[in-house]
Amino acid sequence: MANYKDIIAKFSDKPGGIIEAYHALQKEFNYIPPEAVEEAARVFKVSEAQAYGVATFYSYLSVKPRGKYIIRVCESAPCHIAGADEVIKAFERELGIKVGETTPDGKFTFEFAECVxxxxxxxxxxxxxxxxxxxxxAKVPTLLAECR
Structure with missing residues (x-):
């Protein structure tokens, strides 16, 4: 596993590099660790509040630890009309968690997505x-079985 400081350093000289660094951190760790936000603030010469604001602004990014498998259900109007509410309930039943939570074993995180x-x-x-x-x-158990 890479070091968060090394990841951030790779983007330190790029305009908008903080966002690219956050994406790289998330790819490596599945979230942005708090110490990485502090390091990003130092490297990109912004306040910690600003660095945290960037990390929490985009729904794709997370500052909380997440599961190995991040499941996101689209909540756009077409998906809603097609039955997203029932699919969400099925995932919650199968996983034993609600939207925004991670299973106790750290395997699954369940989230909403904006239109994909x-x-x-x-x-x-x-x-x-x-x-x-x-x-x-009916497809929810099969999708989860592929991950298990």
């Missing part, structure tokens, strides 16, 4: 950014 731009396949679910189209309640 694939409305023709509603309901769209992403697992670690890989999209799954036309997800129904």
């Amino acid at each position: 731009g694939q409305c023709e396949g509603s309901v769209v679910v992403t697992i670690n950014s890989r999209p799954y189209h036309d997800v129904t309640v």
